[in-house]
Amino acid sequence: MTISPRFLRRLKKLREFFSLLVRNRMGLVGLAIIILFLILAIFAPFLRTVNPTKVGTSKNILLSPSPQFWLGTDDLAKDVWSQIVYGSRISLAIGFLAAIITVFTGSLIGLIAGFYGGKIGEILMRIVDFFMMLPMLPLMIVLAAVLGPSIWNIIFVVSIVSWPTTARVIRSQVLSLKERTFIEASRCIGASDFLLMFNEILPNVVPIMFAESVLMVTEAIYAEAVLSFLGLGDPTAISWGMMLHFAFESGTMGKAFWWVLPPIACIVILIIGFTFLGTAITDILEPGYKEAHGF
Amino acid sequence: MKEKNNNEVLRVENLKKYFPVGKSLFASIFSGKEEYVRAVDDVSFSVKEGEILGFVGESGCGKTTMGRTILRLVEPTSGKIYYKGTEVISLSKKRLKSLRRRMQMIFQDPYGSLNPRRTVAETLRQTIKIHKLVNSKAEEETLIKKTLEEVELKPVGEFWDKYPGFLSGGQLQRVSAGRVLILQPKFIVADEPVSMLDVSVRVGVLDLLLRMRNKFGISFIYITHDLATARYVCDRIAIMYLGKIVEIAQTEDIINKPLHPYTQALISAVPVPDPTVKIHDLPIKGYLSLTSDLVSSSCRFYPRCPYATKKCHEEEPPLVQGERDHYVACINYRKSKSVY
């Protein structure tokens, strides 16, 4: 197959985008942080020092950092560094999966609500408004508590709570695009609703969906951390939030800061990484969009 | 009324389009009475083959809504529209699509009417695909090339891969014309096609429309607020005021012998590019009001008319024949002819 000129143009645009991203200071920092954690997650089995789930012997309880335990041990004598390494997997997986589900659902609903307006749009938006009115964290806590602790439930909970934001952002974009004459012109030419939605409007909102996904990743990482910290995480998985939960519950937090600070640092740095990346992307792609999001 | 004229392309009968005021769900539940803006109110006319009929009026007079209703981009409240004898309003979606090859529209905003993420060739290709106009890739390329030449985007290669953001208003409007022309339509609604263009390129686009008419026999409805450009392209002109046609006649008759006081005001308001001509004040008063506070049984121009009598308030004037092809909707027309 030969490479079509259209594909080449896309490629060139993508390259242009990345060069702009790297030149943006926030974008560069964000990208570097994310890549660092991706490496951590992918190569976790090679980077860990011991099996993070292995309960150690009692003489190794709450040891401070040493050449053997890089970041010390917790109250069950488990290695903190190895837990941190594996925790990155949970955060990134939940972040990406929840973001994909959220942005997909939210965009679809936003697209339909914006495009069809009228009764359908109004009803969809009332539902969105209603969801936006619900207090996010309590809703997540309640859902997580009722559904029981598992990674999949957390992903589900985060998605169900976050999609309305995306739906709203996409809808407002679609509404303003719909006002543009080219949509009416295409309709007049004879384009079907399906074609209008997915061929005319969608390509124009893709940049925003992209930026929205990045922001949703931060939401999801944050949600996982909080839920786990509050004791609603998956007890069989190792995550940074769970580490904090156990530290907090053990009552030994004040004596073992090496157990507490690394997961906090990881959560914060990873969220900052995605926030910076998201800010940089919106900065580059859609100057007007930033203000809409309050950045 | 039903008698069919063979060279008639479009016939519109009693077309009405009312928009409810305050569209919100709540408002319609809690306020009992429904209020409407009568954007198009009982309009009838016909367009002959190869004719350019102008619709002139101020913004808010309903001319754009009327144009969009004819193409069913807006569903009318009531009325009938015939394209060569086929009733358009009752057509199914599928039949409508095939009719779209014959009836088309050129929009006002050249910068907004093309998808910014599509090149010129891709825009035309989209039209070809929707209507499956050709069978092979090669034919497609030839057709696009021919069309671009037709709308004078030459040399074609220079425009082929350009995104709309890199073209000027006049060039964009030519692409829009090309996208429509590729379907070989018989009838086009041109909604203010030059009002957003620079003066230096306006005439170029108007000439393109005239050539499309002369070469392919396409009929046009030319919607504008500018009597001067209407005079340049139109065979006949209809003057609209608040949803109604108040006067319709051959172009030169409208310009030189306007019968309706509103038409007269419009004509004297048109700026003339000649510094030796002095501005005089208009006989017209007040502002155009868009709300539906008018009593339906009075002349709509009554509040602003310098010649208004009590009778104008009580009676809505019908559109009557003044001279051979000259129709006007004014009660005072006959008796006050001398006044004008």
Added chain:
Amino acid sequence: MGLKGFAIKKIIAAIITIFAIVGVNFVIFRMAPGDPVRMMFRDPRISGEQMQLIREKFGLDKPLWGQFISYLKELSHGNLGLSFWQKRPVLDVITDRIPQTLLLVLTALTIAMFLGTIFGALAGWKRGTRVDSFILSLSLTMYSIPAFSLGIILLLIFAYILSIFPLSGMTTPASGLTGLGYWKDVLWHMCLPAFSIIMWYIGEYVLLTRGSMLDTLRKDYILTARAKGLKESTILIKHALRNALLPVITVTGVNIGFAVAGVIEVETVFSWPGIGRLVYDAVMKRDYPLLQGVFLVFAISIVLANLVIDLIYGYIDPRIKVGGEKK
């Protein structure tokens, strides 16, 4: 539609929303797998007979629709059920905690809103300068730190290591303080939790105000004001700030929802005896009736807060006040 119509519309919308929330609340707790009674009262000592009694009391033997009706009936009498953990009516448990939470939240929010708006407006006004980029990057960072993480760090540094502030609670236990001494003690306990909430929330406000400010500064009427020869300070205060704050006010309603999140996290970390800490306890004890009640209280208070803010907005913006809501 004037201000009155606007207000009626908003009030009706709020009532509908509250009904929907009640419905959702009911449904969520029926979503739980297994016997709701077992879920609600995870007490192994409970006997079959007692269970039956509870079933009847809560109407759980009826079909779902009937259950909802009796739930509504109980709710209308202020009966939110019995807390399994505290063995008291849920409503009593919650009302006991409200003052503490209000004290913490209102103090923190007021300070955060005040400072956040000022810094945000300043950053927007000085767009592109060093002041701007400093405020912006600091806010983005603050905004990215979950409130509980910040709380833990503060706790470690100021309570454990430096011992400047107390570790937990709202008062020193068994101190027997009264009057001014008591309030001083409360204030001392409140410093760290309030600071955590302020820091988290301030970032949000800075970003919001700055964005709105930038939006406003691009408007033509700012240029008009300059063309009149007004002083920059006059333009900032009379033209820019007033218009920039309008959208900030609307978003405040939404933000109260976020504030609730901050409260849960911070109260948990600092064992502040408010509703937030109650959520944590209810989760740990798997006390479902309590959780259900707390959720309802949170949700309804957010709806009411939003309503108040909408009404204030309607009063401030002449486009709504005089009528003719324009796009």
Added chain:
Amino acid sequence: MALLEVKNLKVYYFTRKGTAKAVDGVNFSIDKNETLGLIGESGCGKTTTALSLMRFVTPPGRIVKGKIVFDGRDIISMSNEEIRLLRGKEISIVFQAAQNALNPVMTIEKQISEGILEHESITEDEALERAKNQLNLVGIGDERSKSYPHELSGGMKQRVMIAMATVCNPKLLILDEPVTGLDVIVQRQILSLINDLRAKLHLTIVIIAHDLSVIAETCDKIAVMYAGKIVEQASAVSLYKNPMHPYSQALIKAYPSIKGEKKKLKSIPGAPPRLVNPPPGCKFHPRCSYAADICRKKEPIIREKEGHLVACHLN
């Protein structure tokens, strides 16, 4: 003596795509009580010129060179405070698109009186009284004084803008596309108002338009701009009767008119040049039907000929 003299003004925009020379060496002057029309197509630099007169050019734009002498003082070298005291008091401007140029949350009387209070030492009540008089003057009854902008029609907003600009009796009034986007009848009413005010308040006016027909009657003098330069300048009548620059000629020929016989019009081929990479030589040569070799190579300088100032090699 000229009230305003612009000498070799250059305003460039430094964008990512390159430097756009929006105004590139513009000269003109206006005497007291004179009205100058600045006409040209979109992007020719006319609005930038107007903004420069009040020093409203903002980054990425910058006044690179030139002098703007107003009443004996150079505006470009003034301090920010000096220029501020001038704005609204001695030089006023009415921006294009009045609907966005009014503050939506302030009554119109407040918006008008604000300017008086800034420049004159009078009480607030007196200022409000003056604002009401001013509203009467521009044909909006003072009973409307407590209205908010969204309650007014487009034409009325434009009247408010004019009232605001003239309330301090400025020496110079700049009108940027004062009737663009308004309906013909409202257009005519606004133009009549401008003519009225000019006589009543003895105003000196710079009026900017893309449409010659709109300003033909109002102006004493017309300057035609093309791609950042003035290509021809003459008295209004003379420019209309005897245009010398091919662009002016083409522009006048391109106007349809409703007066007199219907005539065949001629369009100007091509599109206005981009300011970032303009053609070499005379910027009009790609669209000029008389273009000769020299036009493609050398940029013409503006010279006087038969009372016209014209920048063309062939004249």
